[in-house]
Amino acid sequence: MIPRRHFDAEHELFRDNFRRFLADEIVPHQREWEAAGMVPRQVWRRAGELGFLAPFVDEQYGGAGCRDFRYDQVVAEELGLANEWGLALGLHSSLVAPYIDAFGSEAQKRRYLPGVVSGDCVLAVAMTEPGTGSDLAAIQTRAELRGDHWRLDGAKTFISNGVNSDLVIVAARTHPTEKRGLSLFLVEKGWDGFEIGRKLDKIGQHSQDTAELFFRDVRVPVENLLGEPHQGFRMLMQMLAPERLTCAIGSLGAARAALALTLDYVKQRQAFGQRLFDFQNTRFELAAIKTELDVGQVYLDRLVMEHNAGSLDAVDAAEAKLWTSELLGRAADRCLQLFGGYGYMAEYPIGRLWASARVARIYAGSSEIMKEIVARAM
Known part of the structure; x- marks a missing residue:
């Protein structure tokens, strides 16, 4: 791409490094990963090691503190230019990590953001359900407060990073009568009742792990509520x-x-x-x-x-x-x-x-x- 006045020298240096990473460590393996239906986890750690994940995160949580969306823009542009659809860095860094940054408690940021930056904690967000599509107000997944925890039940589909993810932001209904009474929860892989269903077979983006997720009586600690209750919408x-x-x-x-x-x-x-x-x-x-x-x-x-x-x-x-x-x-x-x-x-x-x-x-x-x-x- 021809350099634009829109970017500074620091952005172009970041672009050169990221483009080299894609050319050397991603593009040669695209066909292999498409056949496998997955990008290996070590690629995420390598991206984190090189400083390409969530560069906006504050230094105290391991990030670079570069609160300039032009860095996210560079990543999205270069992934597109490389015809790379499986490595969902934009989803992780530009779409999901900002939820924790904007709405997370200090304890949540300390717990999760260092892994987000290093690539040890891959992120996903679970909004879409089998019967709702784009209608967020129709979400059926529910969470009920039970003392020191929420009980989470429901199903999600079309979840990008659904298999590779370590932490999923799950949208669930928490208000019994308010149509938009949703809350967001930080749900960790491996918790009892949290099951990764089948990896979906798509007509394209074959190396991008898109999956169904199921939540059956998942016990979510109250400290894993993201932001305020009923403010998820x-x-x-x-x-x-x-x-x-x-x-x-x-x-x-x-x-x-x-x-x-x-x-x-x-x-x-x-x-x-x-x-x-x-x-x-x-x-x-x-x-x-x-x-x-x-x-x-x-x-x-x-x-x-x-x-x-x-x-x-x-x-x-x-x-x-x-x-x-x-x-x-x-x-x-x-x-x-x-x-x-x-x-x-x-x-x-x-x-x-x-x-x-x-x-x-x-x-x-x-x-x-x-x-x-x-x-x-x-």
Whole structure:
């Protein structure tokens, strides 16, 4: 990617180091991990050792104290550019860790954040249920206060990092009558009654461990309530905007990867006595994609700085997520078309990117939900 004024020299150094890590230790193993359906745990520890996990965490908890979302942006961009969908660093660092940072007690931060930074404590968040989808107010998982603990019962699905995670933030209903009466709980792997169900077989993102989770009479200590009781819905809503911004950044990075893969291919592939790139249709298709990418980049960079300033608007984040995920879908499809039959082969990265990109229009709020958010604000 061409350096942008948006970044400082420190960000570019961080980018160089992270890009080298991906090139040396991640990309060579992508096919192996896709076949295994999992990224090995030692990769998380290696990422932590190199300082790539939750750099915003304060130094007293083992972090770098870099409260600048541009570092998260670099990670999301480079994972997209590397066509890496299994190593969910953005979920861990940019989506889930901020819950503990923003709402956690001092004791919770001391207990969990050092492992979050080192890679010894992989994070997940469990919101989606088999019958609820994007409707958080319809969550059925329940937690009842029983003296010194909460009793947690329910089921979650489509949980990214569901197998690898050590700590899961679980959304559960705690108010018997209030529709939005949810609370968030820090639930550790290995607790009695907490069961990891089947690892889900997806059409893309094969190395990303997505699973079902079950909670049967799980005893959650009262000190593992995150924030205040019955305030979970508000906390989830507060964190959805940066989550959608992170997804938007990753989508744009993946679309740039599709463009780069295709440019390289069409400048080498011959047809009817000339390069594919020499056909006007090819050049026009790729020029249109590049233009949309560059326009979208300006919007994302602006929103990142607004997030740094504490003024990221939920509607803007929804628009960004809608635009970039839809753009990724168009770009991946149009680029694959230029590969012809080879694009449909799993051995070609463009085909795997195309399949993995499809869910970007669904997770973190579907395109239809994003349109509804925007429409309500009109």
